Amino acid sequence: MPTAQPPTTTFPHRSIPKITRIAILGGGPSGIAALARLLKFRPTHFPTIDLFEQRNDVGGIWNYTDETSPLVQYHGEDAEPRLLLPLDDSRGRLAREEGDIPVLVRGQGKHGEKERQEWEEEEWVFPSPIYPSLTANLPKQLMEWGDWPFGREVDMFPGHREILQYVKGYFRRLGVREVRRGGRGTGMPAYRDGDDGTGDKREEREEAEHKHDGVTAWFGKVVREVEKVPVEGREGGEWRVVVGNVDVNVGGDKSDDSNKGEGEERYYDAIVIASGRYTVPYIPDLPGLKEWVLAGKGKRSVEHSREFREVEEKYKGKRILLVGSSISANDILRLLLPLAPSLPIYQSMRSPTLPKSNEILPVPTISHLDPITGDIHLHAATSTRYCTIDPLTSEILPPAPAPASTAITTLSSIDLILFCTGYLLTAPFLPTTHYSAPSPRGTHIPHLLLHCLSSADPTLARLGLPYRVSPWSIAAGQAGVLGRLWSRNLALEEIEAVDQEMGREMGREMEVDVKWEGREWGRKVEGPGRERGAWTHLLTPPRDFLFLERLAGLSKLADGRDEGRDGAEVRRWVGDYDDWSMYLRRVRMLLGEVSERYNKAVAEGRTIRELEEIGLGWEEVMRESKSGGGGGEEAEVEVQVEVKGDGAVI
Structure with missing residues (x-):
């Protein structure tokens, strides 16, 4: 069914009625x-x-x-x-x-x-x-x-x-x-x-x-x-x-x-x-999936990550195929290992990466399922589409070689398929x-x-649509703009102009080239049949910063007409480059480094509550960025996001 087009006569486009x-x-x-x-x-x-x-x-x-x-x-x-x-x-x-x-x-x-x-x-x-x-x-x-x-x-x-x-x-x-x-x-x-x-x-x-x-x-x-x-x-x-x-x-x-x-x-x-x-939950439309479950007569099943609970009896002794490679998929995979310790867990992903242990075997995506034999047939392995940016030269590094397990074409005796494939709006x-x-x-x-x-x-x-962002800050900033529009302190034309400007700056095409603070951040999505709209709400850094800046700009514009408000919803993110807002931006760009240091400290038995405890306080981060020794964007930045078969990001 095609998406309905907006009406042209239902609402006077330039008018905001009195809202009570x-x-x-x-x-x-x-x-x-x-x-x-x-x-x-x-x-x-x-x-x-x-x-x-x-x-x-x-x-x-x-x-x-x-x-x-x-x-x-x-x-x-x-x-x-x-x-x-x-x-x-x-x-x-x-x-x-x-x-x-x-x-x-x-x-x-x-x-x-x-x-x-x-x-x-x-x-x-x-x-x-x-x-x-x-x-x-x-x-x-x-x-x-x-x-x-x-x-x-x-x-x-x-x-x-x-x-x-x-x-x-x-x-x-x-x-x-x-x-x-x-x-x-x-x-x-x-x-x-x-x-x-x-x-x-x-x-x-x-x-x-x-x-x-x-x-x-x-x-x-x-x-x-x-x-x-x-x-x-x-x-x-x-x-x-x-x-x-x-x-x-x-x-x-x-x-x-x-x-x-x-x-x-x-x-x-x-x-x-x-x-x-x-x-x-989003479940890929895989040929034979329903029949595969029914023919198993209770011995084969499918789950989605939304029903995952850490219950050993549920997974012990089962041969598991996990589908997906998002943050939640990898977290659940980590939790599954002690629950099913005697068997390897297969991880199906569009771009298989090198295995991190002998307990996890990356394999290509599912082609179809045979309900009679129970075999799960896989697509031929494709080259990886993940890449990173060199932290020193800013060059995009070549993809890593495909793991040996990608040569597998059929999986047999799988008891459970666990889909970590995201959700539908x-x-x-x-x-x-x-x-x-x-x-x-x-x-x-x-x-x-x-x-x-x-x-x-x-x-x-x-509200709540953008992802790979700081969602609560963005929701607050959006709500602040709504309040100013609905109180008639902001014109609809002003919002439309900013939206168009963001479209030019960020790009809404499948290939994007974004410049921020003199650095280039590239993204290229390959493959036919991608639904362009699937990327509509993806705002990875630095896009989320640019978006917050535009929200703050609209709020400040309206607040000049209505004294007593100051755009506080997003002020902590969009102040001068030498203040706390710039520090938050750099921490956001260093998220991989933050997680790595945090996990290392926890493994050592430490409890970490503040960024200063892992050497990423305001002085350390800002001093490094000003000295030019790697900058606030020192950590590797993942510039590729895996896409579902229908074009939605997972």
């Missing part, structure tokens, strides 16, 4: 960043702001769960397994139709504090894609919001528990009203009479604690529909949003009348979609023909300005 009501869809870091920045424009602007989150609290996927959403599901010993694989031609089908699917947990609710002992015996849980030992892949100094630093006691690469605590702390300091409906599906006590035992109504008690009239965070709410509807006398119409309770609108016992309902309609002037990008509440719905292959959102603002309707925005 805003809905934020999602309570993860991007949604919280949007809420925090929009609150800064009150009380003059935006008297009504509602945030809707399907989970029981803020944090999004950082709310770890033991539960997973398996790709292969068995319902009874003799029942044929159900495969949740997007194997049809429109590979974004799951992303467009299903979205995030919760799991009904029997027994005591698992995610509450100890004092909440009287929970219902059933709880809807939205499985998280994170695994128990997952840590951030950026140092906390590059993750944090400028106005809410991580504590000095937090590890330099925080674990998911520390990250969730940080996000919740940032949200709670905003002081907005929080509403949770008691009972099943909320993780909250079921006060059937509305009394919490103290004589107070729960909603009344929460309302008395908030600081912002008209601003509410609604938890346990699923957004079912979002559409623009005409309104007499209002140019451009308004947004109709249908929300419902988790246990009413998602899953549940279909014979139970209490689970039926259409949801509640609400109306807004502007929408911020902040529903994340790590929900619906999702917006199940938008019609599939909507001009801001994900592309048919689920790789990108078309028709956006600044990677967030709909070019067809500037009252619709989506």
